[in-house]
Amino acid sequence: MKKILAFSGSNSSESINKKLLKSVIGYAERVEVELIDLRDYPAEVFGIDLEQNEGFPKSMQDLFARMREADGYLISVPEHNGSMPAVFKNSIDWISRMGGKIFDNKPVVFLSASPGGRGGASVLEHLNRIMPHRGAEIIGSYGVASFNDKWEEGRFNNSEDLAKIKELIIALENKVLMEA
Numbered sequence: 001m002k003k004i005l006a007f008s009g010s011n012s013s014e015s016i017n018k019k020l021l022k023s024v025i026g027y028a029e030r031v032e033v034e035l036i037d038l039r040d041y042p043a044e045v046f047g048i049d050l051e052q053n054e055g056f057p058k059s060m061q062d063l064f065a066r067m068r069e070a071d072g073y074l075i076s077v078p079e080h081n082g083s084m085p086a087v088f089k090n091s092i093d094w095i096s097r098m099g100g101k102i103f104d105n106k107p108v109v110f111l112s113a114s115p116g117g118r119g120g121a122s123v124l125e126h127l128n129r130i131m132p133h134r135g136a137e138i139i140g141s142y143g144v145a146s147f148n149d150k151w152e153e154g155r156f157n158n159s160e161d162l163a164k165i166k167e168l169i170i171a172l173e174n175k176v177l178m179e180a
């Protein structure tokens, strides 16, 4: 069965981006969705000396293997100071050293959840600009603004956001199923 790998670009135990993913991954009904947590893949900050002296961290080799096994990606990335969080960038930097393009020319949907009013517009703009050069075939992206106002009794309740994300996930699923 084809597989979509889903994860939040956050290492927060209370990640709103992970909460968003948990609320929407059920829309992919025709493929397997594997939701992982970057907290299970801790790694030192990338450094060329570290790489040369100690090689790749086991956690990053495992994450790389998980990415290579998958047929597409659903990644919800928080915005930190207008860009991606250090933990996500660090994983990307390690994986970029392991051979081939990070996203392996596979389809990707980027989401972002923010407590603020812009829904991670800057980080999504950044990801859309740079990740195609890293092998991401971007199907689309969507930012959820004011996330905390839309989270009630352990549920994400904004039907407009959910409808737009559902469309993207179905497009991602279609693309994954089309690939040989």
Ligand SMILES: Cc1cc2nc3c(=O)[nH]c(=O)nc-3n(C[C@H](O)[C@H](O)[C@H](O)COP(=O)(O)O)c2cc1C
Residues within 6 Å of the ligand: 008, 010, 011, 012, 014, 015, 016, 017, 018, 078, 079, 080, 081, 082, 083, 113, 114, 115, 116, 118, 119, 120
């Ligand atoms: C260091 C730092 C920088 C942040 N910068 C931004 C920002 O530029 N834009 C924004 O919308 N939110 C910003 N935030 C708020 C995050 O969107 C918020 O912490 C969010 O919960 C992070 O997602 P997570 O819960 O999935 O980790 C920042 C938070 C931190 C800790």
